[in-house]
Amino acid sequence: MRDGLSELPPIRDPQSGADHAGDGLKYDLQGIGALAVNPLGDRIINAFFREGEEFTDFRAFMRVLARFRPVEEGKSKETGYPEPMNSRLSKLQFAFQLYDQDSDGKISRAEMLQVLRLMVGIQVTDEQLACIADRTIQEADQDGDGAISFEEFATSVEKLNIEQRMSLRMLK
Amino acid sequence: MDYQHVQVPFEITLWIMLASLAKIAFHLYNKLPSVVPESCLLIFVGLIMGGIIYGLNDKSPPVMDSDIFFLYLLPPIVLDAGYFMPSRPFFENIGTILLYAVVGTIWNVFGIGFSLYGICQVKSFHLQDISLLHNLLFGSLIAAVDPVAVLSVFEEIHVNEKLHILVFGESLLNDAVSVVLYKLFRSFCEMSTIKTVDVFAGIGKFFVVGIGGVLVGLLFGMIAAFTTRFTKNIRVIEPLFVFLYSYLSYLTAEMFHLSGIVAIIACAMGMKRYVEANISLKSHTTIKYFLKMWSSVSDTLIFIFLGVSTIGDNHEWSWSYICFTIIFCLIWRALGVLVLTFFVNRLHVNTVTSKDQFIIAYGGLRGAICFSLVFLLPEFPRKKLFIAATTVVILFTVFVQGMTIRPLVDLLDVKRKRESAPTVGEQIHIRFLDHLLAGIEDISGHWGQYYWKDKLEYFNSKYLQKFLLREYDQPKSSIVLLYEKLERKHAIELVEAGQLIHEPSHTSLLVFVDSHRSTVVVKESDSMNPDVLENIQKILSRNLYRIRRTVPAYNRHNLPGESGTAEQAKEILILRHRSLR
Numbered sequence: 001m002r003d004g005l006s007e008l009p010p011i012r013d014p015q016s017g018a019d020h021a022g023d024g025l026k027y028d029l030q031g032i033g034a035l036a037v038n039p040l041g042d043r044i045i046n047a048f049f050r051e052g053e054e055f056t057d058f059r060a061f062m063r064v065l066a067r068f069r070p071v072e073e074g075k076s077k078e079t080g081y082p083e084p085m086n087s088r089l090s091k092l093q094f095a096f097q098l099y100d101q102d103s104d105g106k107i108s109r110a111e112m113l114q115v116l117r118l119m120v121g122i123q124v125t126d127e128q129l130a131c132i133a134d135r136t137i138q139e140a141d142q143d144g145d146g147a148i149s150f151e152e153f154a155t156s157v158e159k160l161n162i163e164q165r166m167s168l169r170m171l172k
Numbered sequence: 173m174d175y176q177h178v179q180v181p182f183e184i185t186l187w188i189m190l191a192s193l194a195k196i197a198f199h200l201y202n203k204l205p206s207v208v209p210e211s212c213l214l215i216f217v218g219l220i221m222g223g224i225i226y227g228l229n230d231k232s233p234p235v236m237d238s239d240i241f242f243l244y245l246l247p248p249i250v251l252d253a254g255y256f257m258p259s260r261p262f263f264e265n266i267g268t269i270l271l272y273a274v275v276g277t278i279w280n281v282f283g284i285g286f287s288l289y290g291i292c293q294v295k296s297f298h299l300q301d302i303s304l305l306h307n308l309l310f311g312s313l314i315a316a317v318d319p320v321a322v323l324s325v326f327e328e329i330h331v332n333e334k335l336h337i338l339v340f341g342e343s344l345l346n347d348a349v350s351v352v353l354y355k356l357f358r359s360f361c362e363m364s365t366i367k368t369v370d371v372f373a374g375i376g377k378f379f380v381v382g383i384g385g386v387l388v389g390l391l392f393g394m395i396a397a398f399t400t401r402f403t404k405n406i407r408v409i410e411p412l413f414v415f416l417y418s419y420l421s422y423l424t425a426e427m428f429h430l431s432g433i434v435a436i437i438a439c440a441m442g443m444k445r446y447v448e449a450n451i452s453l454k455s456h457t458t459i460k461y462f463l464k465m466w467s468s469v470s471d472t473l474i475f476i477f478l479g480v481s482t483i484g485d486n487h488e489w490s491w492s493y494i495c496f497t498i499i500f501c502l503i504w505r506a507l508g509v510l511v512l513t514f515f516v517n518r519l520h521v522n523t524v525t526s527k528d529q530f531i532i533a534y535g536g537l538r539g540a541i542c543f544s545l546v547f548l549l550p551e552f553p554r555k556k557l558f559i560a561a562t563t564v565v566i567l568f569t570v571f572v573q574g575m576t577i578r579p580l581v582d583l584l585d586v587k588r589k590r591e592s593a594p595t596v597g598e599q600i601h602i603r604f605l606d607h608l609l610a611g612i613e614d615i616s617g618h619w620g621q622y623y624w625k626d627k628l629e630y631f632n633s634k635y636l637q638k639f640l641l642r643e644y645d646q647p648k649s650s651i652v653l654l655y656e657k658l659e660r661k662h663a664i665e666l667v668e669a670g671q672l673i674h675e676p677s678h679t680s681l682l683v684f685v686d687s688h689r690s691t692v693v694v695k696e697s698d699s700m701n702p703d704v705l706e707n708i709q710k711i712l713s714r715n716l717y718r719i720r721r722t723v724p725a726y727n728r729h730n731l732p733g734e735s736g737t738a739e740q741a742k743e744i745l746i747l748r749h750r751s752l753r
Contacts, residue, residue, distance in 0.1 A: 038607055040611060132712065
């Protein structure tokens with residue numbers, strides 16, 4: 001991780017207003033206005049913090065942002081080295097973790113319903129939402145266990161250009 | 173019989189009739205359009221017609237008058253292209269497009285001009301009387317990629333959207349550059365001495381032509397939008413305003429020696445958003461069909477005339493010059509694309525792959541614009557050679573490149589346009605990722621292209637919309653009306669396409685204002701029912717929260733603008749508040 005941290009350009013530190021020097025308060029992140037009206041705002045913020053903690057440090061903060069570095073082309077896959085943090089696999093893992101809140105390695109129907117409910121307006125009734133969730137799981141589920149595992153998730157998004165969708169140019 | 177009286181309109185109508193009948197004939201035989209692009213067939217028909225006329229009259233058939241081409245045949249095609257240009261991919265790739273159009277064209281012009289001059293120096297080719305300036309002049313008219321040809325070929329091969337917009341955008345915008353260079357070299361030909369100040373004046377002129385064209389277009393676009401604000405009581409002539417103002421912008425730009433194509437594109441793209449909001453649904457349909465019809469007729473006529481004009485005594489043949497022209501056109505285009513893409517890829521996350529580069533280079537078709545420009549050249553001894561060379565290049569690019577590009581696209585497995593709609597799961601994941609990225613951007617304080625987009629949106633909602641949209645005295649209700657109108661339009665389009673079976677309901681994203689509940693009932697038992705699937709798609713497309721900043725995923729049916737975000741934000745905040753308790 002040494003590489004990633006030193007290479008990242010300095011950014012506006014949203015934690016600069018914190019009382020605890022160098023430590024980030026969850027409270028501060030929640031104070032970002034645009035994030036408050038983002039449907040996934042809470043989940044994104046929680047991704048920066050370890051379970052139950054209220055503070056995060058700069059390293060952990062950067063660890064999350066490092067996932068969004070653009071993929072470097074031409075870097076050969078060297079087996080034996082740890083998977084780079086910004087590879088397609090890591091990006092997918094990060095996205096999967098946001099779906100899978102209880103970290104059991106599967107997106108269950110309940111978790112899918114939760115995410116859908118977050119993203120959809122209150123006009124949609126519960127039974128419609130249930131149908132959509134069922135359909136989503138049905139499309140992705142290959143081993144018929146009624147939940148989406150990480151491999152199934154990766155397959156269902158293989159047509160989407162993940163490397164480019166989940167990259168911020170600024171972090172190059 | 174009084175033929176003289178009706179001769180001119182009669183002949184024009186006969187030509188158009190011939191063009192349309194030819195089109196019907198091609199599409200009757202299903203397999204033909206997939207192998208041979210329409211443009212080739214039309215040129216072929218033109219060649220036959222030209223041959224017949226030549227045989228009958230024993231003199232050259234009427235050559236396409238450059239004025240007719242530039243004033244009557246070209247504008248409808250460009251207007252159609254500009255009006256239906258998908259603006260999001262266009263503006264996302266605008267840097268690349270401009271780079272290809274401006275720098276690429278200049279590179280091609282000088283490359284071809286100088287290398288042809290080099291060829292002319294070789295004694296055995298007997299070409300030494302062609303001066304450097306003449307070669308550069310020839311280069312300037314042959315280098316530009318032609319939008320008409322590109323459109324007709326690329327429309328049939330369905331490559332992925334980004335590639336399509338790159339080639340197409342380049343072919344439209346390079347008009348500014350080629351116009352300037354062509355006029356510059358032409359005036360240099362007539363001047364006895366050339367001073368350096370003239371060269372700089374030429375460079376300055378390029379900026380004037382390009383930016384001036386954009387300004388003229390935007391001006392007329394805004395006036396058009398403003399006019400449609402008051403057309404509530406005379407819906408019937410609404411489409412006419414769109415056409416009139418666009419055509420005026422083209423003519424005005426041409427009058428001031430600015431780039432007409434750039435002007436008409438700017439006009440169409442600028443006014444589209446406001447005009448669509450102001451005019452009735454039927455007017456919108458009328459505009460769409462009239463534009464398609466006109467551009468189709470123009471397109472057909474252009475290619476037929478190209479064929480007709482090829483036959484005749486206008487040509488002087490010189491194997492060496494012509495062959496080398498073709499070779500240099502190909503080489504310089506390939507080099508140009510390679511070098512420029514190298515720079516582009518260093519700056520962008522969204523890289524242009526090498527397969528894409530090949531198609532961009534190979535798709536550099538020349539067409540009728542070069543042809544008309546060469547006829548406009550002043551009379552000088554070698555003009556017929558230039559005409560011959562231009563004709564051969566155009567025929568080569570249209571026939572050889574046009575016919576082989578489809579098998580090449582298949583062979584190279586270039587990424588194609590998505591034929592199928594994304595699955596429900598994919599839609600959800602896409603939106604999920606968009607929200608995620610928007611949130612991460614907010615946290616990191618990234619100000620990218622979305623920053624400027626936001627600023628433009630702000631300017632738009634604060635000032636422009638008040639001025640140009642009808643019924644803006646109550647902002648809230650106008651947003652509701654806009655939403656309802658667009659959703660109605662979307663639903664009607666779906667019904668017309670035979671996809672929707674249920675009556676479209678008036679659900680909108682604005683929960684607190686519009687209290688109609690969705691009347692769509694989703695059957696729980698059979699999830700694989702296509703009926704149910706459509707309902708799901710409909711629910712999702714209407715109800716998924718809009719993201720504040722969108723990731724490049726272009727969908728023709730996406731509602732434009734970010735209106736309604738206030739209500740959406742309110743809703744989300746209330747939901748979160750409830751869940752936190």
